[in-house]
Amino acid sequence: MSLRFFNTYSRELEEFQPRDAAERKIGIYTCGPTVYSRAHIGNFRAYIFEDLLQRHLELRGNKVHRVMNITDVDDKTIRGAREAKIPLAKFTVQFKKAFFEDIGTLRIKRADEFPAATDKRYVERMIKMIGVLISRGLAYQADDKSVYFRINKFPDYGKLAHFDLTQLQSTGRVKHDE
Numbered sequence: 001m002s003l004r005f006f007n008t009y010s011r012e013l014e015e016f017q018p019r020d021a022a023e024r025k026i027g028i029y030t031c032g033p034t035v036y037s038r039a040h041i042g043n044f045r046a047y048i049f050e051d052l053l054q055r056h057l058e059l060r061g062n063k064v065h066r067v068m069n070i071t072d073v074d075d076k077t078i079r080g081a082r083e084a085k086i087p088l089a090k091f092t093v094q095f096k097k098a099f100f101e102d103i104g105t106l107r108i109k110r111a112d113e114f115p116a117a118t119d120k121r122y123v124e125r126m127i128k129m130i131g132v133l134i135s136r137g138l139a140y141q142a143d144d145k146s147v148y149f150r151i152n153k154f155p156d157y158g159k160l161a162h163f164d165l166t167q168l169q170s171t172g173r174v175k176h177d178e
Contacts (some may be wrong), residue, residue, distance in 0.1 A: 003060070009160050024062045028054060032068035032114065035095035036076035039102060051108045068111035070096060073118050089118070 003016040018026050030050045033039045039047075047068075054064045071077075072092040081091035103110065115122060130147055133139035138153050151157040151165065158165050 003056075011162075018062065026057055026062050026064045028064060028066040030066065030068045030111070032070045032111075033095070033099050034071040034074055034076060035092040035099065036074075036080045038095060038098050044102070044106060044108075047103060047108050048106065054109060066111040067113045067115065070099075070114050070116045072096070072116045 004013045005016050006012070007014045018024060020026075028050065030046075032047075033043060050066070050068070054066050057064050073088060077088060077092055081088040084091055100110075130139065133149070134141065134147065137150065139147050139149050141147050157163075158168075
């Protein structure tokens, strides 16, 4: 029995073939929690699906390497830390800890890696990449210091979601990034 997935780009069910079929190695990258509060049942629904997918692939004889990111800096985490009057890292660590306790309680298999947005291994590279995008005119910095991607500079923008950019209306900038 083959495993099929819905391909958002083609909008069709397609048979899954590992990129490294000979070695049967599969990599999965998933979005984990934004740690400004405890995760809720809606969050855990996604994490349970990812766990079941990994277990299914492994039962079929594949070697799965799963990475789940943790967003530990964004508007909500910064606001929460300010309201609690504690450093951001101290604010977010309590929710990271709760997340790992909760996935343990639910017996969700832990990912192999949990890179965080504030992980020093990646921050320097992210800053450098943002600089390259700005220098090439592909992004710009707004008055509030936020950086935005210039979608009109990327001809394929919207293809995955089947957006026709000529039909989209500009709505102006939203003040907050939520």
